[in-house]
Amino acid sequence: xxxxxTLETVAQRAAVSRQTVSNVLNSPHLVRQETLERVRAVIDxxxxxxxxxxxxxxxxxxxxxxxxxxxxxxxxxxxxxDRFLHALxxxxxLRGYRVMLFTAHDDAAEIGQxxxxxxxxxxxxxxxxxxxxxxxxxxxLCEHDVPFVTFGRPWDPPGTDGQPDHPWVDVDGAAGxxxxxxxxxxxxxxEIAFVGWPAGSGVGDDRRAGWxxxxxxxxxxxxxxxALDVATxxxxxxxxxxxxxxxxxxRPTAFVCxxxxxALGVLATLRSADGDLIASGPAQAAVVGFDDTPVARAVGxxxxxxxxxxxxxxxxxxxxxxxxGSSGAPTRDHHVLLAPSLVVRESSASAPPT
Amino acid sequence: xxxxxTLETVAQRAAVSRQTVSNVLNSPHLVRQETLERVRAVIDxxxxxxxxxxxxxxxxxxxxxxxxxxxxxxxxxxxxxDRFLHALxxxxxLRGYRVMLFTAHDDAAEIGQxxxxxxxxxxxxxxxxxxxxxxxxxxxLCEHDVPFVTFGRPWDPPGTDGQPDHPWVDVDGAAGxxxxxxxxxxxxxxEIAFVGWPAGSGVGDDRRAGWxxxxxxxxxxxxxxxALDVATxxxxxxxxxxxxxxxxxxRPTAFVCxxxxxALGVLATLRSADGDLIASGPAQAAVVGFDDTPVARAVGxxxxxxxxxxxxxxxxxxxxxxxxGSSGAPTRDHHVLLAPSLVVRESSASAPPT
DNA sequence: CTCATTCATTTGAGCGTTCCAACCCGTCGC
DNA sequence: GCGACGGGTTGGAACGCTCAAATGAATGAG
Numbered sequence: 001x002x003x004x005x006t007l008e009t010v011a012q013r014a015a016v017s018r019q020t021v022s023n024v025l026n027s028p029h030l031v032r033q034e035t036l037e038r039v040r041a042v043i044d045x046x047x048x049x050x051x052x053x054x055x056x057x058x059x060x061x062x063x064x065x066x067x068x069x070x071x072x073x074x075x076x077x078x079x080x081x082d083r084f085l086h087a088l089x090x091x092x093x094l095r096g097y098r099v100m101l102f103t104a105h106d107d108a109a110e111i112g113q114x115x116x117x118x119x120x121x122x123x124x125x126x127x128x129x130x131x132x133x134x135x136x137x138x139x140x141l142c143e144h145d146v147p148f149v150t151f152g153r154p155w156d157p158p159g160t161d162g163q164p165d166h167p168w169v170d171v172d173g174a175a176g177x178x179x180x181x182x183x184x185x186x187x188x189x190x191e192i193a194f195v196g197w198p199a200g201s202g203v204g205d206d207r208r209a210g211w212x213x214x215x216x217x218x219x220x221x222x223x224x225x226x227a228l229d230v231a232t233x234x235x236x237x238x239x240x241x242x243x244x245x246x247x248x249x250x251r252p253t254a255f256v257c258x259x260x261x262x263a264l265g266v267l268a269t270l271r272s273a274d275g276d277l278i279a280s281g282p283a284q285a286a287v288v289g290f291d292d293t294p295v296a297r298a299v300g301x302x303x304x305x306x307x308x309x310x311x312x313x314x315x316x317x318x319x320x321x322x323x324x325g326s327s328g329a330p331t332r333d334h335h336v337l338l339a340p341s342l343v344v345r346e347s348s349a350s351a352p353p354t
Numbered sequence: 355x356x357x358x359x360t361l362e363t364v365a366q367r368a369a370v371s372r373q374t375v376s377n378v379l380n381s382p383h384l385v386r387q388e389t390l391e392r393v394r395a396v397i398d399x400x401x402x403x404x405x406x407x408x409x410x411x412x413x414x415x416x417x418x419x420x421x422x423x424x425x426x427x428x429x430x431x432x433x434x435x436d437r438f439l440h441a442l443x444x445x446x447x448l449r450g451y452r453v454m455l456f457t458a459h460d461d462a463a464e465i466g467q468x469x470x471x472x473x474x475x476x477x478x479x480x481x482x483x484x485x486x487x488x489x490x491x492x493x494x495l496c497e498h499d500v501p502f503v504t505f506g507r508p509w510d511p512p513g514t515d516g517q518p519d520h521p522w523v524d525v526d527g528a529a530g531x532x533x534x535x536x537x538x539x540x541x542x543x544x545e546i547a548f549v550g551w552p553a554g555s556g557v558g559d560d561r562r563a564g565w566x567x568x569x570x571x572x573x574x575x576x577x578x579x580x581a582l583d584v585a586t587x588x589x590x591x592x593x594x595x596x597x598x599x600x601x602x603x604x605r606p607t608a609f610v611c612x613x614x615x616x617a618l619g620v621l622a623t624l625r626s627a628d629g630d631l632i633a634s635g636p637a638q639a640a641v642v643g644f645d646d647t648p649v650a651r652a653v654g655x656x657x658x659x660x661x662x663x664x665x666x667x668x669x670x671x672x673x674x675x676x677x678x679g680s681s682g683a684p685t686r687d688h689h690v691l692l693a694p695s696l697v698v699r700e701s702s703a704s705a706p707p708t
Numbered sequence: 709c710t711c712a713t714t715c716a717t718t719t720g721a722g723c724g725t726t727c728c729a730a731c732c733c734g735t736c737g738c
Numbered sequence: 739g740c741g742a743c744g745g746g747t748t749g750g751a752a753c754g755c756t757c758a759a760a761t762g763a764a765t766g767a768g
Contacts, residue, residue, distance in 0.1 A: 004473065006754055017718050022756060032716060049473040053416070054754035056407040057723045064454070069443050072436050072648065082426050082436050089423050089455045098475070100418070101443045101453045119358065119403040121452070236652040261652070268622075294426065295649065298590040298615070360724055371748050376726060386746060408724035411753045 005046040014042040025050060056122060064098045065319065066123045068110050070130060071103075079293045080306065081129060084151060087312035088127060095316055097124070111140050118146065125319045127151060131168075133202070138166055147322035149315045153337075155202030167318040167334035169311050173203060173290075174210030176304035176340040177256055180288040181214035183302075183342055184254045189286060189352050190218065193228040193252035195242045195262045207258045207290060228252055232262070239265020247285075253352035254286040260296045260303055263289030267301055267347055286348040302348035304340045311338055359400040368396040379404065410476060418452045419673065420477045422464050424484060425457075433647045434660065435483060438505060441666035442481060449670055451478070465494050472500065479673045481505060485522075487556070492520050501676035503669045507691075509556030521672040521688035523665050527557060527644075528564030530658035530694040531610055534642040535568035537656075537696055538608045543640060543706050544572065547582040547606035549596045549616045561612045561644060582606055586616070593619020601639075607706035608640040614650045614657055617643030621655055621701055640702040656702035658694045665692055 007018045014021065016039060023030045024039045031039070042048075056062050067088065072078035089099045100123065104110035114137075117123045125147040128137060133155050141148045142164040150168045177194070184192050194211040197204035208229070215225055227250045232238045239262035246252055247269070257263035267287045289296050292305035314336045321333075361372045368375065370393060377384045378393045385393070396402075410416050421442065426432035443453045454477065458464035468491075471477045479501040482491060487509050495502045496518040504522045531548070538546050548565040551558035562583070569579055581604045586592045593616035600606055601623070611617035621641045643650050646659035668690045675687075 007756095008754080018754090019719080019756080020717060023717085026756080030716075035716080049470065051411075051476075051754050052474045053407040053410040053476065054723090055756075057405075057411055057725090057754080058756045060723085062407070069440050071440055072433065078436060078648070079426065079432065082432060085455075086423050086425055086457065090457045093457060099455045101439075101455065103440065103444045103447060116403065120406045122405075122407065236649075294432070295590075361726095362724080372724090373726080373749080374747060377747090380726080384746075389746080405724050408753090409726075411724080411755090412726045414753085 005048045010042050010048050014039045062122045062124055064100050064123050065125045066100050066117050067127045069101045069103055080291050084308045084312060087309040091312045091316050107136050110137060124323055127315055147319055149318045151315060169315045169336040171306045171340050172337050173206040177207045177210030178214040179342045180256045180304055181211055184286055185218060187351050189254040191252040192254045192256060193246050194256050195230050195239060196258035198231045204258055211256050234259055234261050236261050236265040240269045243269040256288050258290055260289040260291050260293045263287050263301055286350050288348050292343050300346040302345045303343055305343050306340050307338050359402045364396050364402050368393045416476045416478055418454050418477050419479045420454050420471050421481045423455045423457055434645050438662045441663040445666045445670050461490050464491060478677055481669055501673055503672045505669060523669045523690040525660045525694050526691050527560040531561045531564030532568040533696045534610045534658055535565055538640055539572060541705050543608040545606040546608045547600050548610050549584050549593060550612035552585045558612055565610050588613055588615050590615050590619040594623045597623040610642050612644055614643035614645050614647045617641050617655055640704050642702050646697050654700035656699045657697055659697050660694050661692050
């Protein structure tokens with residue numbers, strides 16, 4: 001009677017069979033009300049909890065999902081994944097699932113890990129981050145009928161190079177930059193520059209597109225757009241350089257950036273011209289960043305915030321949908337595009353000089 | 355013959371019993387050389403991998419360790435845990451273990467999770483972060499004989515309030531700040547301020563102690579030390595405020611900070627006085643931060659780097675040592691204090707004005 | 709009154725592994 | 739020539755659970 005209680009322990013004390021106890025937990029509708037209550041009372045009394053490995057051995061389900069933890073490349077934007085991971089863990093827990101981590105140095109190694117994790121631990125599904133063009137991982141997972149969802153749209157045109165359609169969740173970057181531009185326009189700005197990444201990255205192009213659309217909608221001519229649009233690698237120093245160049249030649253009154261790193265560089269340039277880095281009065285020009293990292297908050301930088309908790313929740317919903325086996329669901333529902341929200345702080349408070 | 359191969363599959367093809375195949379994998383010394391080779395060949399041929407859940411059901415070992423993922427409070431210092439987590443996952447993987455995440459809103463909830471994870475998934479051990487004074491978690495784990503290790507020393511005096519002795523790994527913060535001070539002294543600085551946290555946090559006090567020791571060793575009188583020592587909450591803005599005050603009244607030529615956040619604030623204040631935030635010429639005074647976060651690298655801030663990969667590796671070694679059951683090991687070996695290293699960048703390049 | 713039908717519950721088997729006791733066979737000591 | 743020994747191998751049982759099929763007890767239709 002000591003040691004962990006098992007189904008048998010509960011069954012005996014409730015004077016029923018193992019299977020009935022099992023039904024109480026998994027298919028309560030099969031059990032008579034009276035029995036249900038009696039068994040449940042015993043379960044609570046002895047503090048019974050089903051043994052995961054035993055259950056898994058029988059059902060071939062682990063109720064665990066896998067996620068590759070990549071090396072933190074950039075600490076500022078890495079914070080996004082960090083927060084997504086937290087949200088994912090929390091949301092999974094709410095749904096009775098757990099998150100298991102693994103690492104890999106490249107896509108091939110990651111695929112190797114899939115194989116091992118599926119064979120040995122029977123993970124139920126995977127969440128993929130940092131999808132990129134020509135990603136071999138999604139193809140492999142589809143081919144092996146492994147449920148998964150990506151956080152980030154597939155950036156290849158559908159059907160390209162055998163890239164399959166698959167469930168994904170993403171944040172609408174274009175909507176974010178568009179909102180940033182409109183916010184600045186409302187404050188009277190018309191000369192709004194975009195400091196983004198070189199063309200070619202899906203995420204970067206998306207964010208640029210939002211700025212472009214909003215600027216065109218306001219009737220800004222193409223030659224002016226060309227001047228206001230800057231592409232540079234990510235980083236604080238890079239943002240600062242871009243800002244100096246723009247201020248010198250193009251003279252924008254506001255900046256929308258593809259990342260908080262870039263925005264931070266821009267902001268530093270503006271504020272050091274005022275001799276005061278830490279938020280105080282309105283600066284020479286307005287700045288909006290992207291991702292609303294904790295640093296943005298610390299220095300009073302307006303930024304576009306991604307709804308990471310919701311993204312994690314929706315990602316899990318997509319997974320559970322696949323796991324429940326209704327494979328006939330329409331493909332449209334497998335794609336979730338969430339709208340980000342603009343967090344306004346001091347950095348975008350300044351109106352354009354009249 | 356289709357479907358996953360099992361022990362039976364391999365046994366039949368190698369014309370031995372299940373048990374012999376099992377022995378080949380777990381106790382090769384029991385098996386005759388010839389048989390060993392034959393069985394191994396078959397294992398490779400059919401791509402056999404032992405099934406985790408079945409093994410766990412029998413051995414009561416999951417080869418999984420748990421870690422609570424806390425909400426990222428401060429994005430800058432949160433990056434430390436982020437990198438530690440990556441290292442831990444990688445090191446665990448190398449040793450044949452996996453890392454499972456969970457979340458909890460407070461210590462009590464975390465303890466509740468321990469119970470569930472132990473009962474349901476039979477996690478082998480836990481890694482605890484953010485230990486604090488009067489931590490109820492370590493007591494619970496000890497009481498229930500659960501192997502664990504903390505990343506961070508217990509800050510209570512041993513024996514206080516029933517706090518048990520337990521294995522831990524930590525980085526010697528005092529050695530880090532001492533190294534920073536000595537580096538500055540070598541450059542000719544004598545007026546070196548410390549911008550730290552309010553007394554009471556173990557980590558913060560430790561870092562202050564290193565600065566204090568090195569300053570005393572250089573013969574700085576107590577009244578001067580009192581003036582050079584500032585305590586403030588963590589944050590960029592807070593660091594900036596502290597720097598302004600110090601520069602105005604105490605006029606230090608160098609700053610050692612308890613975190614990169616604080617250092618960033620100090621640096622911003624110094625550089626904005628020069629009108630140039632992004633690393634360029636030597637500034638008005640030298641600054642050294644702590645944790646070597648990616649932001650530090652981005653802005654050229656010297657900082658004390660924690661050996662996180664080594665910390666993760668040592669933590670796992672301590673765990674495996676407990677798991678292998680040699681419980682009679684001396685307590686001394688259960689405590690690992692690692693030395694951090696100073697990363698010198700532009701921010702500490704300036705010599706004091708003569 | 710009998711037989712099919714439904715509902716509630718039980719029984720036996722099996723998931724893939726390792727533990728345990730038994731077994732076989734060759735060697736050694738007496 | 740017989741028992742003791744030990745390296746190498748084997749078969750049965752068990753870990754805790756759920757599946758599939760069987761059982762028993764009521765209910766209703768013919």
